[in-house]
Amino acid sequence: MSVLDLRRLTGVARQQALRLILIGPPGAGKGTQAAVLKDRYALAHISTGDMLREEVRRQSPLGLQAKTLMAAGRLVPDALILDMMAQRLQQPDVSRGFLLDGFPRSRAQAEALVSRLAAHNQPLHSVVQLDLQDEEIVRRLCLRRSCPACGRVYHLQSNAPIAAGYCDADGSALVHREDDNEATIRTRLAVFHEQTEPVIEFFRSVGLLQRVDASLPIEHVEHLIERLVQGALTKTSPLRTSRRLTAGKTRSLGRAVPR
Numbered sequence: 001m002s003v004l005d006l007r008r009l010t011g012v013a014r015q016q017a018l019r020l021i022l023i024g025p026p027g028a029g030k031g032t033q034a035a036v037l038k039d040r041y042a043l044a045h046i047s048t049g050d051m052l053r054e055e056v057r058r059q060s061p062l063g064l065q066a067k068t069l070m071a072a073g074r075l076v077p078d079a080l081i082l083d084m085m086a087q088r089l090q091q092p093d094v095s096r097g098f099l100l101d102g103f104p105r106s107r108a109q110a111e112a113l114v115s116r117l118a119a120h121n122q123p124l125h126s127v128v129q130l131d132l133q134d135e136e137i138v139r140r141l142c143l144r145r146s147c148p149a150c151g152r153v154y155h156l157q158s159n160a161p162i163a164a165g166y167c168d169a170d171g172s173a174l175v176h177r178e179d180d181n182e183a184t185i186r187t188r189l190a191v192f193h194e195q196t197e198p199v200i201e202f203f204r205s206v207g208l209l210q211r212v213d214a215s216l217p218i219e220h221v222e223h224l225i226e227r228l229v230q231g232a233l234t235k236t237s238p239l240r241t242s243r244r245l246t247a248g249k250t251r252s253l254g255r256a257v258p259r
């Protein structure tokens, strides 16, 4: 990644579609907050976890490769994720603005994303970090229930559906995700600390990271994010450092468009 790439990544993004990343450990509330943000700002909500679960459901070649890793709480290989994201980021809805949820999760993914956004002149407005302690995450995920149809998430104690077992939005029967058991949650947390925390540090180093205390009630977190987004929309995001994320080769996430 060059200094020019970083300058483009963090450059002024006024009067353009909103481009955000929600980053944090599993269970921090990314999906919960994304559901609000995508409606409020008419964003494409791009959740790599949701996309992969759909591939598994369809038993596609990607789904078959991802299934066991997901059930074990391990990351799906970067090359597969980057191929999937290269296709997703070409869809027309992305030009209205996007919200990335669960991506990037590794250094290679972050590098590929940064290069792509720079090449397409699409600076990020903000990377919002939802910060939460491991023990609270275990409590949240063990009692999470998800709607397989619309992706909406619930918690059996703090955010229960109106009719037990059924989605408020579309009435589908809620599911307990296979990877939402304590052993797998702890593996996912270890993977997060090892592979995704360096990505958070990178975004901090370039001045894009904005931390939110994700232990607060849902509406409070929502309010804090809204303030950050409004602030990011009105201020410039100066390049604060030219530190390279890694010295290694950058994987590809689609080709640059001529400008």
Ligand code: ADP
Pocket (backbone or CB within 6 Å): 025, 026, 027, 028, 029, 030, 031, 032, 033, 140, 141, 143, 144, 145, 153, 154, 155, 156, 158, 159, 214, 215, 216, 217, 218, 219, 221
């Ligand atoms: P992620 O997308 O980061 O994995 P989710 O949005 O699915 O996390 O939230 C994980 C669980 O925590 C869900 O059961 C959700 O209802 C619950 N939850 C989300 N945000 C909060 C919050 N601020 N306080 C309490 N529970 C929350």
Ligand code: AMP
Pocket (backbone or CB within 6 Å): 026, 048, 049, 050, 052, 069, 070, 071, 073, 074, 075, 076, 077, 081, 101, 102, 103, 104, 105, 109, 179, 188
């Ligand atoms: P999530 O729904 O974000 O909790 O993701 C569920 C699972 O999908 C993860 O535990 C990984 O196995 C896989 N996954 C989701 N996003 C990624 C990603 N960006 N890179 C690698 N694996 C991912």
